Amino acid sequence: MVKLESSQLDRTFAALSDPTRRALLARLEGEHAVSVSDLARPFAMSLPAVMKHLDVLSDAGLITRTKTGRTVSCRLKADPMEEAMGWLARYQRFWTQRLDALEAMLEARRKAPSEAE
Amino acid sequence: MVKLESSQLDRTFAALSDPTRRALLARLEGEHAVSVSDLARPFAMSLPAVMKHLDVLSDAGLITRTKTGRTVSCRLKADPMEEAMGWLARYQRFWTQRLDALEAMLEARRKAPSEAE
């Protein structure tokens, strides 16, 4: 019972499920290109541990790594997130409808100061 | 080295990383309330296996289960996805420059309701 392949969506969501990896992505969002050591420095874990996280992010296509000399530059490649967001978008009505309803209620309340509360 | 807690975002993304669970959510998106057996029927896996997936979805707050008699009704509770989508939205500029891209995407999706995964 071996898992041979997992879809892009699987890998994207799985990659995003770890806070360390989300922090790495957040860092790369602000800084465009960061070396592996610089990425690892803020974390209270070993360099190999961070490397594994970077591997996961690479496999999910969320970062690219380019080696120049002995340092490796990582940069964000957010494209797979688009698919993830597209998947989520389908469910948006389940919370926006509620927000719309709330907004409408507030609006009504504002116009007709009420007996409620 | 014990994992004490995981954030809501962790649990949401982890729950979404499995195709079976995404299919379950997709089913619940269309059907509002479905019994455990009905949910399990289409899948080529045992009922306990599906139950575990439902447990994960419950823990992530993505479904609720209410027992009436001997049957358990599951229904979608998409709220946690809002946070996930909010997290992803930050990276949107990396795949498109247009500010209303999401809206366009949603519009397209609304017009062409798509296949479940």
Added chain:
DNA sequence: TTCCAACTTAACCATTGCGTTAAGTTACCT
């Protein structure tokens, strides 16, 4: 050429994840 810095790889370990089968509950129907 020698040394150190920046990774990388390997080996290991504990926990979690995802499936199984088998047995146990509980509620409805005759």
Added chain:
DNA sequence: AGGTAACTTAACGCAATGGTTAAGTTGGAA
């Protein structure tokens, strides 16, 4: 009361995840 349907729980197997330490490689500086 007995049987079956609808879960639920338990016990297991195996792969993947997320961390460790230790050793290996390779490029730049002295």
